[in-house]
Structures are given as structure tokens and as C-alpha cells.
Amino acid sequence: MNPSIIGQMAVSGALMGLVYALIAYGFQLTYATSKSINFGQGELVMVSAFFSLTLTNLGLPYWAMVPGGLLFGALLGLVVERTGVRLALEQKSEGWILLSIILGLFFFSAAENIWGRDDRPFPTPISADPIHVFGVDVTRLELSVAVGVFAIMGLIELFKRRTLLGKAFEAVSADRDAAELMGISATRTVMLSYALSGTVAALAGILVSPITTVGPTMASALILKAFSVAVVAGLDSGFGVVLIGMALGVLESLASFYLGSGWREAPSLTLLILALAVRPTGVFGKAVIRKV
Amino acid sequence: MKRILFLRGAELLVFAFLATIPLMVVNPYALGLLTLLAIYGILLIGLDVTVGYLGQVNLAHVAFLGLGAYTAGLVVTKLGLGLVPALAAATAVGLLLGALLALPALRLEGPQFALATLSFAALSTTALNELESLTGGAQGLSLSRPALFGTTLTPPIFFWLCLVLLALVWMVMRNLLASQWGRAFEALRDSPIATDAMGVGTYYHKVAAFSLGSGLGGLAGGLYAFNFQYLQPQSFVYELMIILLLGVVLGGRKSLWGAFVGATVVVLLPNLLSNRTLFHLFSGAGFAVALAAGLRGLVKKTTRPFQAFAPVVAMGLLAIGGFFVENTEDWRKGIFALMLFSVVVGLPEGLMGFLAIFLAKLFRVPPSPLPEPSNLEEVLPQHAQGDGPLLVLEDLKRHFGGVKAVDGLSLQVLAGTIHGLIGPNGSGKSTVVNVISGLYTPTAGRISLRGATLPQGSLTRVARAGVARTFQNLQLFSELTALENVMVALKGVYRMPLPLVLLGFARTEERRAQADALALLDLIGLKDQARTRAKDLTYGAQRFLEIARALARKPDLLILDEPAAGLAHPDVVQQIEIIKRVHARGVTIILIEHHMDVVSELCDQVTVLDGGRIIAEGAPDEVKRHPKVIEAYLGQASGPEASAAEPQPA
Numbered sequence: 001m002n003p004s005i006i007g008q009m010a011v012s013g014a015l016m017g018l019v020y021a022l023i024a025y026g027f028q029l030t031y032a033t034s035k036s037i038n039f040g041q042g043e044l045v046m047v048s049a050f051f052s053l054t055l056t057n058l059g060l061p062y063w064a065m066v067p068g069g070l071l072f073g074a075l076l077g078l079v080v081e082r083t084g085v086r087l088a089l090e091q092k093s094e095g096w097i098l099l100s101i102i103l104g105l106f107f108f109s110a111a112e113n114i115w116g117r118d119d120r121p122f123p124t125p126i127s128a129d130p131i132h133v134f135g136v137d138v139t140r141l142e143l144s145v146a147v148g149v150f151a152i153m154g155l156i157e158l159f160k161r162r163t164l165l166g167k168a169f170e171a172v173s174a175d176r177d178a179a180e181l182m183g184i185s186a187t188r189t190v191m192l193s194y195a196l197s198g199t200v201a202a203l204a205g206i207l208v209s210p211i212t213t214v215g216p217t218m219a220s221a222l223i224l225k226a227f228s229v230a231v232v233a234g235l236d237s238g239f240g241v242v243l244i245g246m247a248l249g250v251l252e253s254l255a256s257f258y259l260g261s262g263w264r265e266a267p268s269l270t271l272l273i274l275a276l277a278v279r280p281t282g283v284f285g286k287a288v289i290r291k292v
Numbered sequence: 293m294k295r296i297l298f299l300r301g302a303e304l305l306v307f308a309f310l311a312t313i314p315l316m317v318v319n320p321y322a323l324g325l326l327t328l329l330a331i332y333g334i335l336l337i338g339l340d341v342t343v344g345y346l347g348q349v350n351l352a353h354v355a356f357l358g359l360g361a362y363t364a365g366l367v368v369t370k371l372g373l374g375l376v377p378a379l380a381a382a383t384a385v386g387l388l389l390g391a392l393l394a395l396p397a398l399r400l401e402g403p404q405f406a407l408a409t410l411s412f413a414a415l416s417t418t419a420l421n422e423l424e425s426l427t428g429g430a431q432g433l434s435l436s437r438p439a440l441f442g443t444t445l446t447p448p449i450f451f452w453l454c455l456v457l458l459a460l461v462w463m464v465m466r467n468l469l470a471s472q473w474g475r476a477f478e479a480l481r482d483s484p485i486a487t488d489a490m491g492v493g494t495y496y497h498k499v500a501a502f503s504l505g506s507g508l509g510g511l512a513g514g515l516y517a518f519n520f521q522y523l524q525p526q527s528f529v530y531e532l533m534i535i536l537l538l539g540v541v542l543g544g545r546k547s548l549w550g551a552f553v554g555a556t557v558v559v560l561l562p563n564l565l566s567n568r569t570l571f572h573l574f575s576g577a578g579f580a581v582a583l584a585a586g587l588r589g590l591v592k593k594t595t596r597p598f599q600a601f602a603p604v605v606a607m608g609l610l611a612i613g614g615f616f617v618e619n620t621e622d623w624r625k626g627i628f629a630l631m632l633f634s635v636v637v638g639l640p641e642g643l644m645g646f647l648a649i650f651l652a653k654l655f656r657v658p659p660s661p662l663p664e665p666s667n668l669e670e671v672l673p674q675h676a677q678g679d680g681p682l683l684v685l686e687d688l689k690r691h692f693g694g695v696k697a698v699d700g701l702s703l704q705v706l707a708g709t710i711h712g713l714i715g716p717n718g719s720g721k722s723t724v725v726n727v728i729s730g731l732y733t734p735t736a737g738r739i740s741l742r743g744a745t746l747p748q749g750s751l752t753r754v755a756r757a758g759v760a761r762t763f764q765n766l767q768l769f770s771e772l773t774a775l776e777n778v779m780v781a782l783k784g785v786y787r788m789p790l791p792l793v794l795l796g797f798a799r800t801e802e803r804r805a806q807a808d809a810l811a812l813l814d815l816i817g818l819k820d821q822a823r824t825r826a827k828d829l830t831y832g833a834q835r836f837l838e839i840a841r842a843l844a845r846k847p848d849l850l851i852l853d854e855p856a857a858g859l860a861h862p863d864v865v866q867q868i869e870i871i872k873r874v875h876a877r878g879v880t881i882i883l884i885e886h887h888m889d890v891v892s893e894l895c896d897q898v899t900v901l902d903g904g905r906i907i908a909e910g911a912p913d914e915v916k917r918h919p920k921v922i923e924a925y926l927g928q929a930s931g932p933e934a935s936a937a938e939p940q941p942a
Contacts (some may be wrong), residue, residue: 037403087598087637094402095636097349098537102633105534109626113617220530224414227407235403262422269418276408277396282377 004135009253012259015142017249018149019208024224024233024241025153031235032173033186033193034089036096038080039106041201042223047107048073048198049205049214050115053122062125069206070199076107077198081191089190112216119215126210141210153239156196170195177194224265227251228272234282244283298655306552307459314448323447324519325559330454331515332555334461335550336539336823338508341501343537344545345469345477351533352393352409354507355416356386358528362420362427365435365523370426373550375438375445379514386510387503394502399495410667413533420525426940432524435517445518456517461508462548467796468504472779472786472805477501478546479769479780486767489729490781491755491845492789506696531625535561538632544642553643565620565627575611582607582634595638603638606630661802662822665810668877672812672843675708675878682707682880683728683746688737690727697723699904701737705849705897710871710881711911712895714888716924720904721766721884725853728882729761730754760847762838764854764884774818774837777826778809781844812840816870832863836870843874851882856890868893887924888916900924 023045027037038044052069060068088095117273126144130137160166171179172189180186205219212218225248233244248268256264275283310330314323335357342350360382367378397408420427436444445453452459468474480487480494484852517523535558543554565572565781582603589595617623628731639646683705690698698720705711713721726732728739733749740746747753760781769777785805788798813819816836821829826837835855842850856864857873864887875881885891891898892912900908900921908918915921 039403039406083602083633087596087602090596094347094349095640097403097406098541098636099633101534101537102629102636105625106629106633109623109629112625113622168868203743224411228411231404231407262418262424263416265414269415272411273393273396273408273415276400280400280404 006254007134007136009257010250011136011138011250012142012251013249014246015138015145015249016253017229017246018146018242018249019204019222019245020225020229021241021245022149022153022200022204022207023223024230024245026197026204027154027226027230028235028237028241029197029200030085030190030193031093033087033169033176034190036085036089037100037230038084038194038197039097039100039105039291040080040084040102041226042219043104043107043111044073044076044080044192044198044201045205045208045220046214046216047076047111048202049122049209049218050111052202052206053120053209053214054115062123066203066206070202073198073200073202073205074195075198077189077194077196077201079103079221080133080198081194082151085190085194086187108216115214119213119218122209124210124213128210136192145207145211148203149242152200152203156200167193197284221265225268228268231272232275232283234285236286237282237284240282240284251270303462307455311452311455314451320447323446323451326445326517327451327454329555329559330451330458331512331519332536332558333458333552334454334508334515335512336536336551336555336558337461337465338512339504339536339540340545340547340551341477341505341508342466342549343540344547345474345481346498348499349406349483349537350409350410350502350505351406351530352416353509353536354528354530355413355532356390356509357513357516357532358420358523358525359389359416359509360386361517361528362433362513363510364517365433365540366426366437368435368517369435375440375518375726375797378438379511382514382517383511386513387507390506390509391499391503393506394499397502398837417525417529420528427523427525430525434521434522436521437518450518454519457511457515460797461511463796464794465548467794467798471788471793471798471802473497473500473790473793475772475776475780478772479777482769482771483767485731485751486763486769486841487780488751489755489761489763489767490841491752491783492780505895512709518644534625534628534632538628538635540642541632542642543648543770544648545647547642547644548643550644561628565624568614568620569914571614571620572611575607575614578631578634579607579611580605582638585638599637603634606634606637609712621828659823662702662810663807665814665819666804666807668811668815670811671808672815672877672879675848675880679707681705682742683882684738684740684743685724685728686738686740688724688725688739689735690729690732691735696904698727698734701901701904701906703899703906705879705880705882708878709896710875710883710894712891712898713882713884713901714891714898714915715901715907719901719924721901722853723904724901725761725851725882725884728754729759729851744839749878755845758845758848759851760842760845760849760892761851762835762842762853763856766834766838768826768834768837768841772827773825774829774833774840775806775822777837777841778812778844779805781841782808783844783846809844812843815843815873816840817866832859832866835859835863835867839870839874843879847879849882850879851884853881853884854886856887857887864890892916894910 022040026041031037048069051072055065055068080100080103084099085096088099118158124141126141128139128141130139160169168179168184169189169192171182171184172186176186208222229241229245229248233240248271251267252264255267310326311753313326339350339353342348359889363385364382367373367381393412397405400408407519415850421429437450439445440453443449476487476492476497480497486495510846539554540551541556542557543552546548564574586600586604589600590597593816610627614620620627637641681704685701685703688698688701701724713724715721723732727734730747730749730751730753738745739748741757741759746757769780772780782805785808786801788801810819810822813822816839818833818836818840821833826834829837839852839855853869868890871881883891883895895912897904898912898915900915902924907920908915909925
């Protein structure tokens, strides 16, 4: 087998894997503060992408559209937190799993009816012409994905470490009750984490849409793999998602080559179930000690 | 008895009514709906096992429906076998794959479990689509309904077959859920740790429950295949899964009737969506109910504002949106979402849960009376007078990273004594208890009970070896009654093998278990509150109940982890009384306690820990005067006499 083809597939797989990692990173943000994740995150990715497309169609230039799309994602994140998560967290139940699935379904239905069921192209000023690097073709578009992913993850991490609000975020993640006693509102911090998570989802949508096109089902496969990445790496693994995301991306692009494109999803799903069996807290996750 | 007759009567009536419909109405469409109702009934009863009883969001059930359907289809088309083997194979595939998925997935809780099941469902859709040579892929698989024992299965006969199977499943599940199995399912949802510590294997029961539910999914799949006689992978996707969840949640969790009502809703939904008048009627009614219930909740202050408002907004959106939308079919998913949202937020008990409370008020059917308590001698036999050590710890260590919580502990607990274990906070008492009872695996050292090595690192195996414990932070099965809490833990009563339990042969055993549990409740003075749910008991009563539950294990050694913590004085007095009564039965007790007066009054021997090591041992009065103990509790002792006493060996 030609090594350059393998290299080519590995590189484009890894770049796609970064998108999974970005969505998985969104799960980590909310998991840190509230031990909950949004099961309808894929719909957030999709609806934000559609919204950004509408902004573009309204004549907004690309660089003005991006902040608009991100803001919309943050708003949706807040909606999910308010309607789907807060009540369940107050009742200390796991009702948020079902409720966030329900909200996702509603967003899906709304998108189907507002924007239609067809896949549509997503215009971007970034060129899709290949550049040759070490015998492998990479497009600027694909590189922009990598740049965007690392930029937002870096920014959020900086925010968490350098600003007072970010430190409140870390405090609630470490110990919710203690943080509350120190005068930090856990509810607001959870809201913040959902807003950030929504922003991250929106960026994932904006980055991936030019490559995959926009449609109601654009995120359904994406989200499954993001789940796998989050769980295999561990929901508190930090940058572990980047490594696992890229590895999974490579694995699936090889799988679709050797097994046929229908089996694309199989390796990540199998890996997820296996990882859970062997190491439920994830490869980079912390083991928990049961207390009574 | 009246209650039983009432409930059974209602069941019989409904099934008899359903069975006679094909004789009166000759409408193929209606018959099709009824058949589907029976099939979905079986499917939802299976789903309710995980969603209701285990309390986990299971997104794989639709996959078992699909796998069961394809199995039945392939058995008929490729192997040329008949209907019975096909249905048996479909059920078996559900059971087996369910167990296979459950083995890894059920070590997880909450979101991870939901994700694992979601992945499984996606994986099975991929497999059905891609294994084209077998399943026909996206083209689908056509099959015909084989005859059953020479009888051609015309639509009415096939309906009766489905109805008979539903009735059988109903009966079997009712028997199972009313038995120790059903209690164990509920117990492990409330507290998996306590379920393990009571010798009822949590993991084993979870896997069994999931596998059983999936088996029913497979059976429903088999019937589904013969009903539609054409299968496509696209039929068994996420959207159907959401509808199934809607059915279970709307009907009411943990209820066979709930599953039945849910199935009815699921079957009728498509008609509801296609008929505009029906939709307006239904959404209007839903809005009215949400409004009434919300206002009532607000006035009575039983619900939070969000719980009252959100369903009103959602149902309002549904009712008003119905007039603006061109085609309700297009908004199918959104409509499901709004309905499901309203129910999950506003009516968490579901329709049947709501109705059950209402009906109970209306008819006031008294529960069947409890039997007379057993003789305590049968439940908790008097132990022979003890001689020699019962429990021996040798150089026991447990480290957490660099923290040496227990650091080389050697200890003997004499049979028939109450052995106190005291020490300041962080001295390692709780870790010792957690290591002995199997929650933690020791880093090093040996534990033996009556000279035999005690299993390590397994709560269940330690519990079965004869050690029972209570928990400092209460770990009661909060949704179960006081009586059921004790019944879950009872040892040596449940002997009936599972198949006989399913057929309803466990009733005598159940009476015996009730009587035994009552005897233990009598011992702790809670006999009159046997039917009170554990979470509704007073704090003191909950502490007492922990002891009764542990005693149900008929333990040789009982470990009490701060049984008087947080109790008011009168309760402390009663607690001391209870522990004395237990001790009088000859049970050896390890007592961890902060109240020194409790320790002084009860203990024969006291061991004092500090920093994971023993600093003093002896009778309570000696230990209290020991300078090292005083130092550990009160800080550095000052004065010459303290330092003079220092070199005393501990």
C-alpha cells in the first residue's frame, strides 16, 4: 500500500479528529462545573451553523459573521441550561440526560422546518486549494480548522487561569459546595460553562460546515464521535481529548478506506464501549475513590 | 385480599375486552393498531426495567427491537424454521446481546451509561445496514408469516397470539417485580453501595435486569417482524427510541399499567398527528391540564415555579402552534419533544403514577394485612457464648497515594464482645471499617474471620461471609418502605429458583420474609411504621433501621459506623438500648463512635487510633485516662506528669 496515501488519510483524519476533540471539549466544560453534559450538543452545532449561514446570506462578511454565530451558540447554551439542566441539578437527579435529548430533538425539528431538510454549501473566504507538505496535500480550509480549535481552547484555558471569573469557574469545578460558601454562585458558574460550551459548539459548526456542508443531519455522526472522544479520553481529561480525537480521526479514516465508508463510525463506537469496559473514567481521567 | 381482587379484576377486564374486539369489529386498520399495541406493550415493559427500575437512561432498546426483528426474519427466511423457533431466537438474541452490552456498560452510571447504549444502538444500525449479504442492507428484508402448528395466522389470530404473549409477559414480570428480584432492582437504584453491603450483588442484578429487558425487546422485535413482514434498518433509529422513551415516561415508570398506557399513546400518535381536529382537541386538553396542574401546584406550593410554568409554555406552544403550522407531520419531532418535555418536567410520575394516587384516594383499598412477626429466635438465632477471637487483623495497611490512612494495624475482636474503635477525625477509623467490609482493598495485611481469611475488596463477598455493617452517612433504600429495606437484606429466606419465581411460586417465601423482617423491626421499635417509606422516617428511626437491615444478614460480626451521630439525646438513649438488645443475641459488634458516654456504657474493649496506628487499647475507663489518648484528642498535653507518662507502651 502506498505510504503517501496512508499519510494523506492520516492527516485529513487527524484534522477531522480535532473537530471531535473541540466538541468533546465542550462536554468537559459543563461536566467540570455540574457533572452534566448536553446530549443535544450536536443540534447546537447544527443550528448555530445554520444561523451563521443565514448571517452570511444577509450579506455579513465572514469575520463579522463568526462572532455573531458564536454569540448565538452561547445563547442556545444558556437556553439548554435554563430549561433542561437547572431543575434536574436542583433536584440532584439525572433528569438532565432525558431533558437535553428532548431539547435537541426540538432544535432539530425547528431547524428542519426553518431551514429545510437539504444539505447546503457554506461559503468561506478561506481557500480550498491544496498545499503540498511532505508529500501530503492539505488545504488551507483544513488548516483553518486546526487553528480555530487550538485558538479557542487556548483562549478558554487562559480565561480559566488568568481571570477572576475563570478562577471562580475552577473553584466550582473543584468543589461546588466550598465555592458557594466562599460567595461564588454555582448556578451562575454553571450558566457560564453552558454558554462557553455553546460557543465551542457553534465554532465547531462554523469550522466544519465549509468542509461537510450544512444540513439538519450534519452533526448526528459528528456528535457520536465527539461522545466517544470525550468518554475514551475521560470527561475530566483536559487536553487528553485532543490526542484521543486525532487518534480516532486517523482510525476512522483508515477504517472507511479498508472496510468501506459505511463502517466509518464502527471503530469509534467499538472503542467507546471497550474503553468503558476497561477504564470507565477514561484514558486520561482520574480514578475516583468511592466514599461512604 | 380486596386489593388483589381489585387489581387483578381490572387487568382481566382490560385483556378480555381487548381479546373480544376482533369478534365485534371487522376493521383491518383497527386490528393492525391493536396488534401493534400488544407488541409495543411488551417492548415498553422491557424498557421500563432499565428506565424505571434501574433508573438509567437506556438508548439501546430500539436496537434490541431491530436485532430481534432481523433475527426472527433471518431464522424464517434463511433457515426456513417456524414461528416458535424464530421468536425464541429473537428473545435469546436480546437476552444475550443485552448481557454482553450490560457487562461493560453497567459498571457506569448516568451519562456514561446513556452514551454506551447510544453507541451500541448506532453500531447495530451500521451493522444492519452494512451486512448486506445477510440483511439486504438498505433494500430491506421481506418475509412471510409462517403458520403456527398448522394454523394459518390470519390477522385476528396473530393479534390474539400477540395479546396472549403480552399477558404472559405481564404475569411473569408482575411475579418477578413483586419478589426479592424487584426489590433488589429498586434497592440498587437508591444505594448501590448498600445493596452490595447487604450481600445482594448489585452488578449481577443490574446485568440480569438489563438482559431481561433487552430479551423482551428481542421478543417484541420478533413479533414486529411477523407483523410488518418487511424490515428496514432505518426503522430502528434514534427517533423511534425517543418515542419509546416518551411512552414509558408518559405512561409512568415502574408500572406495568404505565407501560401499557404508554404503548397506547405511542400507537395512537401517528393518527393524532395526521388528523387536524384530533390534534387541536388533544393539544388544547394538554394545555388545560398543564395550566390547571401548574396553578394548583403553585397555590399549594408543592412545585417550583419552573415546574409549573414550563409545561404550560410547552403545551401552549403546541396548542397555538397547531393553528399556524401548515402540516403537523413536518413538526413531528418537535411535537414529541414538547410533549415529552411537559411530562418530564410537570408530571414526573407519569399518567399512571398520577392516576394511581388519585384512584387510591377514591377507592381507599386497604393493603393486604401483614403477617404476625416471626419468632426472633428463628430470624436472629442466639449465638453460642463466644470464645477466642472472632476477627483478627494482622498488620493491615491502606494507603491512598502518599496518605497512610491505615498504617500497620493489628487487632483482635473477641467473640461476643462489643469492641469500640475510637480516635479523632482522620485517624483512620472509617478506612478500617471500609477495608474490613470490602469497600476498599487493603494495601497490605490480612483479615480473618473465625480463622478463615475474609474476602478482600468485595462488599458482597464479605457480607456473605457473615459481616454486616451500617453506614455513617445513611445509605437506606429511600424509596422502599422500612419493611422492604429489611426484606432486601434477609439472608437464607429466598431459595426459589428464578423460573419458579417468574411463575409466581415465591408467595409463601414472601410471607415468610415479611414475617421475619417484622420481627427485626419489632426489635428496634419500628414495627408500627413498617409501611412507611424510609425517606419519610425521622432521622433517628432511619439510624435504627440501618441496624435492623444489617441484622437481616444474620451476621456473626456487626460493624456500627457512628450509630449515634447526629442523634438527639432521647434517640441516643434508645439507640444504646437497641445495641444492648442486639448484643444480648450474642452478636459480636465493632462500634465506631464519637460519643464517649455511649462508648463507655457499651464497650467491653476499646481500641484508640490516631494517624492510622493504634495508640491505646484496653477497657473504656483505662483508655480514657491514657495520656496519649488525651493528647490525641486535646492536643499536646502540657505539664510534667504528661511527659513522664509518655514512654508507656501503647
